Amino acid sequence: MITAYVRLEARRTLRETGFVISTVAVPVMMYLLFTNLGGSDGTDWKAAAMVGMAGYGALGAALSVGNAISEDRTTGWLRQLRITPMTPRQVVTGRALTGAVVVLPSIVAVLLAGALVNGVRMAAWQWVAVAVTLWLGSLPFTLLGIGNGYRLSAQTTGVVNVACNLGLAVVGGLWFPTVLFPSWLRTISEYTPTNRFAELGVAVTEGTAPGAAALAVVAVWAALFGVYAAVSYRRSARTV
């Protein structure tokens, strides 16, 4: 039942032109521009930027689950689901799993651009490990999106998700490396989930084990967003 639901919702998301442009085309384009303008910055930067942009695409795709939820509240689709045998809990679980599916195109597209266009070279296991790390690491952002989607109106969700997306991407250093930041901003950046999320991916490309601090920060954010999603969902799932 959940599989059928995830298939339906993933299909609905991937059919949205805006979604494909902003989570696949834009990250790939930005990646290629940032790494190929202004001379060569070396292959390390190309690999690190690849992780950052794949993470940025995944972040946007994960948050978009929230837009979908608030849209479905408005159109009455969530209400219609409530009178099918699917329980509200299965619906929210299905949504989280949909998030896990729709982040894949962004990750795969940017990694492909890195390998095929920018000539990033890594061992096969590293490619797999980077993809899996980015994939699992995007879960907290799906939870954040779900929290927004259940709590806010359709319009507000759109605005808040864009703010979360850009804010977390820029401050977290997904667009520009944090070494370019002033030190105070770098300190803030180290506490953002996006920065640590990318750090996990970069560690894999360098063939090193991810730092305990990075894992801890990501875990704390995952727990916070999880609680936020659960509270928002409880507050509204019975009243849609």
Place this chain on the structure above:
Amino acid sequence: MDNEPAVAFEAATKAYGTVRALDDLHLTVPPGETVALLGRNGAGKSTAIGLLLGLDSPDSGRVRLLGDTPDRAVAAGRVGAMLQEGRPTPRVTVRELVSFVARTYPSPMPVTEALALAGLTELADRRVERLSGGQAQRVRFAVALVGNPELIVLDEPTTALDVEARQEFWDAMRGYARRGNTVLFSTHYLEEADAHADRIVVLDSGRLLADGTGEELKRAAGGSLVAFDLAGGPTEWLGTLPGVASVEIRGDRARLRTDDSDATVRALAARDAIRSLEVAPVSLNDAFLTLVHRTHERLELAK
């Protein structure tokens, strides 16, 4: 299990703020019956349906569905429903949507059969959001019945349909009811309730006003309408005539709704007010208005 009523409201009451949307409703529907919930806008029809489907819970009293709580009956896939509000779900085709809903039920009917019943075979591969209002309404009907539920609940199912589509819709619904399923639909069209339901339940201001067949309702409302030309005569005394339930003046013509047309006509004759006198049985429409009117009077008295 088979003796359990399909629907049972037991003293169900629901208020939104100070408004009593549903007031001490008692209603039992045996399996296999087609029942119309008839009332004006705001009469409590949608509230009753919300409680019935477990979308909302009563403040007091209780609601049972197929011998179980609404939540459990819905989770067991024994209920299908077509809700009134809502826009079409974007970016899915008709077939994808109906197939998905079928998969959430334990023993659905074949998707092609549901599409055919709802008259959607030709439209199966169209995107739902690109359909006309009437076509989208049929999609909602297909969604309600594809799970092959024992009870189907339809909240004002024909509002967006034109005359022809309405006829097709009722044919499909009757086909579904003939299989021994229970159907409960709400409407504010009297003719629709009379033509398509075995039984009509009239709601007003959250209360049950009447419950029976169309014929029974007409009888309960006081069978007749007496009309005559006033010829400029006074009108104040008409309400005090024997049997008269309500008085309506249209131009120079008085229309009296009466429980006892013989007595009313005799009283009119005694006053020689019989120009172009006409006595006719009330239409269901008149019966409905009389019932509503009477209840309001009774409520005024109670205050």
